[in-house]
Amino acid sequence: LFGYGRFPRTMIYLILSILGCSGMALMLKLAEEKHIDQLPLMAVNYFAAAAIATFQVPYASIVFSDSNFMLTLAMAVLSGAIYLLVLYLCQYNVRINGAILASTFMQLGVVIPIAFSFILWKESPDTSQIIGIILSVLAVVLISYKKGEKRKTALALLLLLLASAGFSDSLPKMFNMLDLPKMEGSYMALTFSAAFIFCLILVVVKKKRFRVDSLWAGCLLGI
Secondary structure (H helix, E strand, C coil): CCCCCCHHHHHHHHHHHHHHHHHHHHHHHHHHHCCCCHHHHHHHHHHHHHHHHHHCCCHHHCCCCCCCHHHHHHHHHHHHHHHHHHHHHHHHHHHHHCHHHHHHHHHHHHHHHHHHHHHCCCCCCCHHHHHHHHHHHHHHHHHHCCCCHHHHHHHHHHHHHHHHHHHHHHHHHHHHHCCCHHHHHHHHHHHHHHHHHHHHHHHHHCCCCCCHHHHHHHHHHHC
16 A cells, blocks of 8 residues: 555545544534533634634735636635534534544545535546445444434434535535636635634624633634
8 A cells, every 4th residue: 555656645634634623523522511602612713714724825825806806705605604504513413412423424524525526526436435435334324323213313413414514525626626726725714714704793693702711722623
């Protein structure tokens, strides 16, 4: 396997992705145990993520006068709304189903962009990818299987998280299909900014308050 040139770097990115998503679920579980208010937590999270994303983008690439800016902004607003939904569903699932199941189903959302790649982008899977897809689906069945009506309701929430997380993972690919390389760097910064604004509006409408615990937990979650 290590003879394949791209394997080590690809695995590093995959491992970092798994650690990031798992860490997010654990942070949400910690926030739940500490009774940290949900909306301020998510607002600070997306503010931190937007700040980090903006620092990673060269200033020249954020061109508001660019003819493709409005299209990029529209995609970012859609992505921001979906990202906020995914985080909310993840937090709710952590509360109902626990951090392990929430993190697992969030990771298994990868089957959605895989399906899109077959149907929309006409990509052909190799044997190892087909085996991986089958194992992912099998993992969903084995992890979630439990008798009883209460588990059926919880399973519906987990499947909703899986579908939402998978769709959110497909959005950057959809943006790349628009062939706007000049705006790629701005896309994530605008996405997190949109999610932050949506969250901030909810904080104001519901008259929530930012506390010290929501600030430090939100920053860690965003990072």
